[in-house]
Amino acid sequence: MEQLRASRIVPVVRVATADEALELAGRCVRARLKTIEFTATTAGWAEAVRAARAEWPELVVGAGTLRSRQDAQCAVEAGAQFLVSPLPAPAVRSVAEWHGLGFIEGGFTPAELAAATALGPAKLFPAHVGGPAYLRSLLAVLPGAAIMPTGGVRLDDAAQWLAAGAVAVGLGSDLTADGDLTERVQRVERALSAVGDA
Incomplete structure (x- = not known):
């Protein structure tokens, strides 16, 4: 949880290889x-998880889009430091708890997110469907809940999500789409500055 709060922006790497x-x-x-x-x-x-852990020991590396016990176990064996699901996934939670790892469980409805945040941080997915206003409405009935919006979150909107109460934001395709990676990293830096000023 503290790592999420400190990070604020979590790149969600969904690429081909x-x-x-x-x-x-x-x-x-x-x-x-x-x-x-x-x-x-x-x-x-x-293998990407394993290699990233070896190459950048300072980086906190998670594995996401996990839906099965088998995927979760594979992530643990690769060295993932936290696990993420896009939807309610009791089997993934079970593996995370067994190994003492953080788990960010996905959900969209108030009921799904209430269940997830009762046990830890949750992933609001797909976040772009409701936008920051939806997150504000959720937090009105789930005060203090740790929710990380992911899915369609734009770099330029990161500060708005954090202002709405997000514990952090997951940035996916807006960061990892085809094109100039250097320019996108610069956009991340600008987003960090915007969040710091928010």
Whole structure:
């Protein structure tokens, strides 16, 4: 939880290959980002987790888009320091708890997020559907809940999400889409500055 609050911006790396994931991770490290999530939809994602842990010991590395016990166990064996699901996933939670790892459980409805935040931080997904106003409404009935919006969150909107009460924001395709990675890392830096001024 404290790592999430300190990070504020968590790159969600969903690319084609482990090599691409690691290239992006290196640029994120150089942009002074402290936490990263590799998704299980990337080919070779477990190897990317393992390699990132070895290459950047200062980086907190998580594995996301985990839906099964098998995926969760694979993430643990690769060295993931926290696990993330896009939806309610009791099997993933069970593995995380067994190994003493943090788990960010996904949900969208008030009931799903209430259940998830009763046990720890939650991932609001897909966040762009409701926007920051939806998060404010959720937090009105779930005061103090630790919620990280992910899915369609834009770099330029990170400060708005944090102002709405997000514990952190997960940045996916807006950061990792085709194009100039260097420019996107610079956008991350600008977003960090905007959040600091918010």
